[in-house]
Amino acid sequence: MPYEPRMVQPMREELTRIGVKELKTVADVDAALGDARGTTLVFVNSVCGCAAGTARPGLTLALQHGTRPQQIATVFAGQDLDATARARQYFSDYAPSSPSIALFRDGEVVHFVHRHMIEGHSPQQIAKDLTEAFDKYCAAPATA
Amino acid sequence: MSGHVFHPGHSDLHGITVVLEAAGDVLYVGRYHEETPKGVLLHDVAEHRGPGDRDEFIRKTLKFGVRAQHPNVVVPSADVRRVVRLVEWGERSAGA
Numbered sequence: 001m002p003y004e005p006r007m008v009q010p011m012r013e014e015l016t017r018i019g020v021k022e023l024k025t026v027a028d029v030d031a032a033l034g035d036a037r038g039t040t041l042v043f044v045n046s047v048c049g050c051a052a053g054t055a056r057p058g059l060t061l062a063l064q065h066g067t068r069p070q071q072i073a074t075v076f077a078g079q080d081l082d083a084t085a086r087a088r089q090y091f092s093d094y095a096p097s098s099p100s101i102a103l104f105r106d107g108e109v110v111h112f113v114h115r116h117m118i119e120g121h122s123p124q125q126i127a128k129d130l131t132e133a134f135d136k137y138c139a140a141p142a143t144a
Numbered sequence: 145m146s147g148h149v150f151h152p153g154h155s156d157l158h159g160i161t162v163v164l165e166a167a168g169d170v171l172y173v174g175r176y177h178e179e180t181p182k183g184v185l186l187h188d189v190a191e192h193r194g195p196g197d198r199d200e201f202i203r204k205t206l207k208f209g210v211r212a213q214h215p216n217v218v219v220p221s222a223d224v225r226r227v228v229r230l231v232e233w234g235e236r237s238a239g240a
Binding site for chain 1: 160206209211229
């Protein structure tokens with residue numbers, strides 16, 4: 001059962017205020033992920049303070065990096081149920097967990113951060129993992 | 145930290161994904177909740193039985209996540225051999 005919307009609003013705003021686009025409906029998800037070109041990060045948000053309480057600041061730090069995905073979006077597990085279920089269909093090889101983070105390049109998942117990789121880690125550690133993935137998968141190809 | 149923590153007053157492992165090794169060559173991987181007089185309560189639990197393919201089970205779980213077979217499992221305390229964080233188990237296996 002979803003939490004009271006007012007309780008989770010700060011957790012939404014922690015992401016939207018840094019420019020992360022909320023996907024609240026199935027149509028939102030398909031619009032964001034249906035076009036398989038470029039790089040997209042999807043953050044599966046969660047009310048769980050144990051892990052999401054460090055994952056959101058970790059993402060915030062990571063997005064200050066010079067290289068970043070072209071599109072950054074979020075669904076809220078346990079809140080926006082249909083949108084979250086739809087998003088998970090795009091990375092169905094991976095077991096559902098929240099919070100979690102999927103990085104797509106041209107429609108393929110190239111990096112996935114499970115909840116168990118977030119638990120007990122600092123925002124700085126989470127950001128380091130993400131920025132290494134950004135450098136590997138999101139850098140523009142060198143031109144001659 | 146954002147400060148939005150909903151689970152105060154629990155043990156250090158609360159909310160952490162662990163491998164619980166139980167009597168009878170059973171491994172459980174799930175989110176540790178608490179230890180009660182009845183045993184250790186885990187949520188969203190994958191299970192592996194028998195001595196074979198343990199490393200492969202853990203390797204797949206680390207890569208693809210916990211494929212939960214049970215929403216909740218209570219393992220009697222007398223059956224618990226050890227409880228290790230999943231990521232630590234993976235590091236030990238990689239270093240073995």
